[in-house]
Amino acid sequence: MKVLVAVKRVIDYNVKVRVKPDNTGVDLANVKMAMNPFCEIAVEEAVRLKEKGVASEIVVVSIGPKASQEQIRTALALGADRGIHIETDEEVQSLEAAKLLKAVVEKEEPKLVILGKQSIDSDNNQTGQMLAALTGMGQGTFASEVVVDGDKVKVTREVDGGLMTVALNLPAVVTTDLRLNEPRYASLPNIMKAKKKPLDSMSPADLGVEIAPRLTTLKVEAPAARQAGIKVADVAELVDKLKNEAKVI
Amino acid sequence: MERESMEFDVLIVGGGPAGLSAACRVMQLAQEAGEELTVCVVEKGSEIGAHILAGTVFEPTALNELFPDWKEKGAPLNTPVTRDDIFLLKNQEKATKVPNAFVPKNMHNHGNYIISLGNLCRWLAEQAEQLGVEVYPGFAAAETIVEDGQVKGIITGDMGVAREGSEKDGYMPGMELRAKYTLFTEGCRGHLGKRLINDFKLDEGKDPQHYGIGIKELWDIDPAKHEPGLVVHTTGWPLNESGSTGGSFLYHLENGQVYVGLITDLSYSNPHLSPFEEFQRLKHHPEIKKYLEGGKRVAYGARAIAKGGYNALPKMSFPGGLLLGCDAGTLNSSKIKGSHTAMKSGLLGAEAVFEALKEGKSGEEITSFQKRFEDSWLYKELYAERNFGPAMHKFGNIVGGAIAFVEQNILRGSLPITFRDTTPDYATLKPASKCKKINYPKPDNKLTFDRLSSVFISNTNHEEDQPVHLKLTDPEIPLKDNLPKYDEPAQRYCPAGVYEVVEKDDGSGKKFQINAQNCVHCKTCDIKDPAQNITWVTPEGGGGPNYPNM
Numbered sequence: 150m151k152v153l154v155a156v157k158r159v160i161d162y163n164v165k166v167r168v169k170p171d172n173t174g175v176d177l178a179n180v181k182m183a184m185n186p187f188c189e190i191a192v193e194e195a196v197r198l199k200e201k202g203v204a205s206e207i208v209v210v211s212i213g214p215k216a217s218q219e220q221i222r223t224a225l226a227l228g229a230d231r232g233i234h235i236e237t238d239e240e241v242q243s244l245e246a247a248k249l250l251k252a253v254v255e256k257e258e259p260k261l262v263i264l265g266k267q268s269i270d271s272d273n274n275q276t277g278q279m280l281a282a283l284t285g286m287g288q289g290t291f292a293s294e295v296v297v298d299g300d301k302v303k304v305t306r307e308v309d310g311g312l313m314t315v316a317l318n319l320p321a322v323v324t325t326d327l328r329l330n331e332p333r334y335a336s337l338p339n340i341m342k343a344k345k346k347p348l349d350s351m352s353p354a355d356l357g358v359e360i361a362p363r364l365t366t367l368k369v370e371a372p373a374a375r376q377a378g379i380k381v382a383d384v385a386e387l388v389d390k391l392k393n394e395a396k397v398i
Numbered sequence: 399m400e401r402e403s404m405e406f407d408v409l410i411v412g413g414g415p416a417g418l419s420a421a422c423r424v425m426q427l428a429q430e431a432g433e434e435l436t437v438c439v440v441e442k443g444s445e446i447g448a449h450i451l452a453g454t455v456f457e458p459t460a461l462n463e464l465f466p467d468w469k470e471k472g473a474p475l476n477t478p479v480t481r482d483d484i485f486l487l488k489n490q491e492k493a494t495k496v497p498n499a500f501v502p503k504n505m506h507n508h509g510n511y512i513i514s515l516g517n518l519c520r521w522l523a524e525q526a527e528q529l530g531v532e533v534y535p536g537f538a539a540a541e542t543i544v545e546d547g548q549v550k551g552i553i554t555g556d557m558g559v560a561r562e563g564s565e566k567d568g569y570m571p572g573m574e575l576r577a578k579y580t581l582f583t584e585g586c587r588g589h590l591g592k593r594l595i596n597d598f599k600l601d602e603g604k605d606p607q608h609y610g611i612g613i614k615e616l617w618d619i620d621p622a623k624h625e626p627g628l629v630v631h632t633t634g635w636p637l638n639e640s641g642s643t644g645g646s647f648l649y650h651l652e653n654g655q656v657y658v659g660l661i662t663d664l665s666y667s668n669p670h671l672s673p674f675e676e677f678q679r680l681k682h683h684p685e686i687k688k689y690l691e692g693g694k695r696v697a698y699g700a701r702a703i704a705k706g707g708y709n710a711l712p713k714m715s716f717p718g719g720l721l722l723g724c725d726a727g728t729l730n731s732s733k734i735k736g737s738h739t740a741m742k743s744g745l746l747g748a749e750a751v752f753e754a755l756k757e758g759k760s761g762e763e764i765t766s767f768q769k770r771f772e773d774s775w776l777y778k779e780l781y782a783e784r785n786f787g788p789a790m791h792k793f794g795n796i797v798g799g800a801i802a803f804v805e806q807n808i809l810r811g812s813l814p815i816t817f818r819d820t821t822p823d824y825a826t827l828k829p830a831s832k833c834k835k836i837n838y839p840k841p842d843n844k845l846t847f848d849r850l851s852s853v854f855i856s857n858t859n860h861e862e863d864q865p866v867h868l869k870l871t872d873p874e875i876p877l878k879d880n881l882p883k884y885d886e887p888a889q890r891y892c893p894a895g896v897y898e899v900v901e902k903d904d905g906s907g908k909k910f911q912i913n914a915q916n917c918v919h920c921k922t923c924d925i926k927d928p929a930q931n932i933t934w935v936t937p938e939g940g941g942g943p944n945y946p947n948m
Contacts, residue, residue: 161444163859163944167696170618170654179517181445181857181944334557334570337534338402 150297150319152195152204153259155250156188156224158217159270168371175270175369184220187265189227190325193332194295195263196228203297204261206230210253212246214238218348225343226335232348233257239360245353247279252356254284259320261302266291266324277324287317291326401553402573406436406532408751409551409577411539411590413441414450415515415737416723417583418522419464419744420751425529426464427752435755437531438575439523440554442538442919444940446523447516449585449919451614451701451948452737453647453657454515455479455507455629459775460741465525474517476652479507480627485685487635493685504733504783507629512649512657514947515737538936540572542580542590544597548761549718551576552590555936560863578760579751580719583744586704587921589934591725600712600721606822607727608706608787610644611922613677613893614659615852616947619693624654631734632686636679640836642666646680647734648689655696655947656689661703661734664823664891664926668833672890673922674700675838678846690845698852699945700893700920705731708784709818715767720747730779732786742776788817827928830885849895853916857944858894860915860937867937868896868912868923875931876910884928886910891926894918918943 160166160175161183167176184192198204209224210233211217221232235249254262267274281288289295289304293312296303297319306313307326335343353360381387391398408424410417421439428435443449458475461468468475484496484505523533540555551574558569582591586609595601633645637660644662651657660677681690704710704727711728714721722728722743729736750767771777841847860867870876880886881899888897894916902909919942924934 161857161944163444164857164946165855178947179447179514179520180946181448183444331567333568336402336570337404337537337554337573337575340534341404341532 150204150260151206151208151257152198153254153257153262154188154191154195154207154209154224154229155262155264155276156192156209156211156220157185157265157268158182158211158213158220159185159268162186162269168369172368172370174366182216182219184223185265185268185270187267187269187325187327189332190327190329191263191265192224192227192229193330194325196333197330198261198295198297199228208233208257208259210235210250212237212241212249218350221348222340222343223335225346225348226340227333228339231346234348234350235353235356236350237353237360240362241360242362242364243273243275244279244363245358245360246276247283248358249353249356250276250280251283252358254280261297261319262286262322264322264324266326277322281322284322287321288324289315289317289321290324292323293326293328295323295329399571401571404573404575406438406575406577407579407755408435408437409575409580410437410439411552411580411582412584412588412725413439413443413446413523413533413535414519414583414585414723414740415522416725416740416744417581418446418519418526419460419741420581420583420722420748421526421531421533422464422522422529423745423748424752425526425531427748429529431756438577439526439531439533440537440539440552440575441533441535442936442939443535443942444944445535446533447520448535448944449942450516450519451612451699451945452515453614453649453659453734454513454737455649455735456511456513456515456518457509457733457735457738458511460738460745464741464745471525473521475511475513477512477626477650479510479512479629480625481629482507483628483630485630485632487632487683487685489635490679490683493632493683502732504730505631512627512629512651514651516945516948518737536940538939539584539590540936542594543574543576547717549580549594549716550761551580555939557938559865559938561865563865566863578755579764581744581747581751582719582721582725583723583740584725586702586724586727587924587934588725589924589936591721592924594716594721595712598716600714600716601710602713604712605706605709605818605820607704607710608819609664609823609925610661610703610705611664611673611700611891611893611920612659612661612703613674613700614657614698614948615695616697617656617658617690617693617695618654619656619689620691621654623689624656625650626652630685632680632683635683636676637662637666640666640668640671640834642668642671645734646686648686658686658690663705664702664922665821665826667826667828668836669827669830669884669887670833670836670890672836672838674849674852674890674893675836678841679838681845687845695847695855697946697948698855699943699948700918700922702921702925703729703736705729705787706819707731707787708780709788711780713768714743714771715764717763718761720750720764720767722747728776728780730783732783739776739779742774743771746770746774746776785817788819824926824928824930827884827887829883849893853894853918856894856918857946858916858918858942859944860917860941862915864938866912866914867935868914868917869933869935871931871933872929873910875929877908879929880927881908888923888927888932891922893920893922897923
C-alpha cells in the first residue's frame with residue numbers, strides 16, 4: 150500500500166514570531182525554519198505503518214520555495230522513500246494546496262494520504278478536509294489512533310469532550326493530532342542516506358494548477374501586550390474595582 | 399557499549415567561523431589537487447548560525463583569502479563602516495568623545511563591515527556544502543574518542559534520555575564519528591576544548607585564559623536616528639562604578655536596525671555585580687538612549703569571549719587534531735574582533751591538515767602547525783597586541799587605553815616588555831561582605847528589561863525531560879561556600895537566569911535551583927564559578943538558543 154504524506158516548511162516552533170515593522174506579515178529573514186510539527190507526526194505514522202508491513206512505499210510531498218526541499222529531506226531521513234517538491238515562491242493558500250495535492254493523488258494513486266491537521270504558521274486547519282472533498286475520499290481528521298485493516302482504516306478522532314472512532318474505506322485522508330505518536334529523531338546515517346533518495350521537482354503549472362490566492366492579507370499585528378497588574382489595599386477596593394472598573398460582578 | 403560508527407578524513411566540531419572556514423579550505427585544497435576527501439562538520443545548534451553571537455564589526459581579511467569573490471557569491475557583508483565614535487562615559491549622564499587622533503590604531507574600522515556573524519556562518523555553510531562538506535547541525539559532540547594517546551574523533555550526544563537518566567521512547571544512542579584528524583572549533587570555552595587543553599597540557603607555560611561576557615540585543619530603531627555604518631564604542635560607566643572593566647558597542651547595520659551590547663570582563667571582583675543589569679543600565683546613558691528611544695527590541699543573546707590573547711594562547715596542536723579559533727583563544731581583544739582571526743586559524747588548520755593527509759599521516763601530531771602559525775599574519779597581529787588585555791586589567795580602561803595608544807600608534811606593537819595577567823578570572827572575586835552592594839533599578843520595559851523576557855527573545859529551548867547539562871562537581875558548594883562568601887554570584891553572572899537560590903517548598907531552608915532549559919550556552923558559569931564547581935556539558939543536540947540575525 151502506498152502512503153502519501155504532505156509536509157510543510159514553517160517557522161520553527163521555538164522561534165518567537167515577530168511581525169514586520171510595516172505590518173505586511175511575519176519576519177522570516179534568517180529565522181529558523183522547520184517541518185510543521187503536525188506534519189512530522191504524519192511522517193512518523195507513515196513510517197510506523199511501513200515498519201508494521203502495512204505500507205509498502207512512502208511518498209512525501211511539499212509545496213513551497215526551493216528551501217522546502219530541506220523538510221522533504223528530513224522526512225526522507227525519518228523513513229520516507231521518495232519526495233515530490235512542488236516549487237513555488239507564491240503564497241499558497243489552503244484551497245490551492247488541496248488542489249495541488251489532488252493532482253499528486255491522481256498521479257500517485259496512494260491508498261492513504263496523511264497530513265497534519267493544521268500548520269502552525271497560518272493555523273487554518275483546512276487542507277486535509279478540502280483534499281478529501283475534492284477527491285471524494287473519506288476523511289478521518291484529528292487522529293489519535295490509526296489502524297489499517299484490509300481495505301478499511303479505523304481512525305480515532307479527538308473531538309470536543311471525547312474520542313470518536315470512524316471507519317473509512319480506502320483510499321482515505323487522515324489528518325494528525327498531537328497525541329497520535331511521538332516522532333523519532335533522524336539519525337546521522339539516515340540523514341546521509343536521505344541525500345541520495347529520489348526527489349522530483351515540479352511546478353504548479355506542471356500539475357495544471359494555477360496559484361491564484363483568493364484571500365488578501367490586509368494587515369498583520371502582534372497581540373497587544375498584557376497590561377501590568379496592580380495591587381489593591383483591601384477586599385473592599387477589590388470588590389469596588391471588580392464592580393465598577395472591570396464590571397464583572 | 400557498541401555504537402554505530404562513521405569515518406571521515408577530517409572531522410570538524412563546531413559550525414562557527416573557524417570550523418566552516420577550515421571545512422571550505424580543506425575541500426578547496428583537495429579539489430585543486432584533484433583528490434577526494436570526506437569532511438564533516440557537526441554543530442550542536444539546531445541550524446548553522448543558531449548559536450552564533452558576535453558584535454560584529456568584521457574585518458574581511460581572512461574571507462578575502464578564502465573566497466576572493468565573496469561579493470559575487472553573495473556573502474552577507476552589506477554595511478561598510480562609515481564612522482567610528484568612541485566615548486568615555488564618566489557617569490550616567492556625562493561622556494567625553496575620544497578625539498580621533500588619540501584612538502589606538504586597532505580601534506579604527508575603515509574597510510570593515512557591520513555584519514551578523516550568524517548570517518555569515520549560514521552563508522559559509524552553504525559554500526561548504528557546495529564544496530562537498532557534510533554539515534550536520536543538531537548534533538552535539540559530547541565526548542572525544544582518545545585511543546593510544548591520539549584523538550580519533552568524537553561521540554555525538556545520546557538523544558532521548560530522561561531527566562534521571564533512563565531511556566525514553568525514541569532513545570537514540572550517540573554515534574562514533576571517527577576521523578584521521580579532528581579540528582575543534584567550539585568557540586570560547588568549548589567543553590571538549592577545555593578537556594583537551596587539560597589532558598594534553600596545551601596551556602603549559604602560558605598565562606591563564608581571560609574572558610569577558612558579551613550581552614547583546616538587536617533593535618529596530620526610529621529611521622530618523624539610523625545611520626547605517628556608524629560604529630559607537632564606549633568604556634567607563636557603568637562598569638567603572640564597581641571598579642570593573644569592559645566596554646560597550648552600538649552598531650548601525652542594515653534594515654533600520656542596531657546591535658547594542660556590553661562586554662564585561664570576567665575578571666571583575668565585586669560579587670554583587672550583574673553583567674546583565676550593567677548592560678540594562680548602560681542603555682539609559684544619553685549617548686546610547688538617544689538611538690534606542692522609541693525603538694523596539696527584537697532579539698537578545700549572550701556569549702563569553704576568550705580575550706587572553708597571545709599570552710594565554712595554548713599550544714594548538716595535539717595528536718589527532720588541532721584546537722582553533724576561540725576554542726583556543728585567537729581573538730584580538732584590542733580590536734575587539736575575533737571573527738577574522740578565528741577564520742584565519744581555520745584556514746591555517748586546514749592547510750596543515752591537508753599537508754599531513756597528503757603525506758599519508760593519520761592521528762600523528764601535526765607539529766608543523768606551530769611554524770605555519772608563526773609565519774602568518776595572525777601570529778604577528780596577536781603578538782603585537784599582547785599587552786592590551788593585561789594593561790587594561792592592570793591599569794583600568796583609561797591608563798590601559800593610553801598604553802595601547804602609545805604601543806599601537808607610536809611603537810607599532812614593538813613595546814619591549816610584556817605585561818602578564820596571571821590571576822584566573824574565577825579567582826578574582828572578593829568576599830561579598832567586603833564589597834559594595836549594587837542596587838539595580840527595576841526594568842522600565844521600554845529600554846530595560848528583566849532576564850526572563852530577554853531569554854524569551856533568544857528563542858531558547860531545550861527538551862525539558864533530559865538530564866541537567868550544568869553539572870555540579872560538589873552539589874553542596876553553592877549553598878555551603880558560595881552563598882555565605884560570595885552571595886552565590888551565579889545568580890547574577892548568568893545572563894539567562896539559570897541559577898537561583900530559592901526557598902524550599904516545605905519551608906525547610908534554601909535550595910540551589912538550576913533552570914537548565916534557559917541556558918543560552920554562554921559558558922560564563924563554567925568560567926566564573928569561584929570554586930570551579932560548575933561544568934557545562936552538551937545538552938541534547940538542537941537545544942539552546944535560536945538566534946536570528948545575531
